[in-house]
Every structure is written in structure tokens, then in C-alpha cells.
Amino acid sequence: MVRFKHRYVTVEIVSPIVPDDKPLHLKPKIFHDTLLNKIQLLHGDFGVAAITNGFLTKYCNENTRxxxxxxxxxxxxxxxxxxxFVTKIGKxxxxxxxxxxxxxxxxxxxFIQKHQRAYLDRMWSKLKTVEEREKLEAAVMDFTKTDVAINIDNIA
Structure with a gap:
């Protein structure tokens, strides 16, 4: 039996149009299809065929991008x-x-937990009430906004 090794690429999505405190309305399927189209454009049929088996968007958080x-x-x-080289996702x-x-x-x-904890520290200084801070922390530290729910308690 052959073991398939995978690599997980963590990506930050930066949009100059949408402010940092607003969530991006980005679906994992659109993100996935955009990457496939760009790989087709840059690497051709060989690139798409090479990555198609096992290529998946595992996690996409609209709040932390x-x-x-x-x-x-x-x-x-x-x-x-x-x-x-990806400059547009949808519109x-x-x-x-x-x-x-x-x-x-x-x-x-x-890695994402450390990165998002630093993000929370930066954003908390901009919020005034405790309720706003709790809402932001719940949204940022939510690891279930994917096609497949992932339980973070089993990971830690």
C-alpha cells in the first residue's frame, strides 16, 4: 500500500477594497475554482492533472481572511x-x-491559532464594548467554517 503525502498551504487573503473589520463574502468553492483556473493558465494541462488528485480547500475563514x-x-x-498571480476571486x-x-x-x-491570537490583540484595541470583543473572538477563533467541520479540541 502506498502512502500519499500531502502539504497544507496556509494563505492570507488581502483585499484593499474591503476594510479589515468587515468579513469577506468568499465561498471556498469559488476560491478553489479560481486557483484551478489560474493553475491551468500558468502550468497548463500538466499542472492541473498533477494537482487534481488531492486538491482541496480545507478551511476558509471570512473574518480573518x-x-x-x-x-x-x-x-x-x-x-x-x-x-x-491570483488577483481576482470572483468579482x-x-x-x-x-x-x-x-x-x-x-x-x-x-500556526493559525498563533496568527489569529495576534490578530485579536491588534483588533481589540479598536473595539469599545465587551460584547463586541466577545463576538470578534468567537468569529476569529471559529475553526468550523469549512465544507468539512474540523474539531480543534482533537488537534490541541
Whole structure:
């Protein structure tokens, strides 16, 4: 039996049009299809065929603008080389920053926890009431906004 290795690419979605305190209205399916189209454009049929097996958007948070993309080890280089060239997702102008490339989903979520905790620290200074802070923390630390729900308690 052959073991398939995967790589998990953690991506930050930056949009100059939408303010930081507003959520992006971005669906994982649109994000996934945009990446496939851009890979087709840059790497052709070979690039798409290489990544199609195992290519999946595992996590996409609209509030913190972070997504995790799963790809097979080896062809993940097609994905990471394509990310800087994505400028539009749907009708939204964006720029994608690669934050982390990891071998396991557990390590990717640990990285996201640290990154989102720093995001909360920056955003809390702008909020005035305790209710607003609690709402923001619940939205930012929610790891279930995906096609497949992921339980973070099993990861930590």
C-alpha cells in the first residue's frame, strides 16, 4: 500500500477594497475554482492533472481572511507558485500571501491559532464594548467554517 503525502498551504487573503473589520463574502468553492483556473493558465494541462488528485480547500475563514489548501506533496509547488498571480476571486480584487506550508493539518491549525491570537490583540484595541470583543473572538477563533467541520479540541 502506498502512502500519499500531502502539504497544507496556509494563505492570507488581502483585499484593499474591503476594510479589515468587515468579513469577506468568499465561498471556498469559488476560491478553489479560481486557483484551478489560474493553475491551468500558468502550468497548463500538466499542472492541473498533477494537482487534481488531492486538491482541496480545507478551511476558509471570512473574518480573518485565512484559508488552508491541501495538495499532494510534489505538485504542491504548482499551487504555491501560482498563489502570487491570483488577483481576482470572483468579482473581488485580492492579493494572496502564503503564510505557512506544513505537512499536517494539526501544525497548520497551530500556526493559525498563533496568527489569529495576534490578530485579536491588534483588533481589540479598536473595539469599545465587551460584547463586541466577545463576538470578534468567537468569529476569529471559529475553526468550523469549512465544507468539512474540523474539531480543534482533537488537534490541541
Amino acid at each position: 485565512i484559508a488552508i489548501i491541501r495538495s499532494r506533496h510534489g505538485p504542491h509547488r504548482f499551487v504555491t507558485s501560482t498563489l502570487p 473581488l480584487d485580492v492579493r494572496l500571501n502564503t503564510l505557512h506550508v506544513g505537512a499536517t493539518l494539526k501544525h497548520s491549525f497551530k
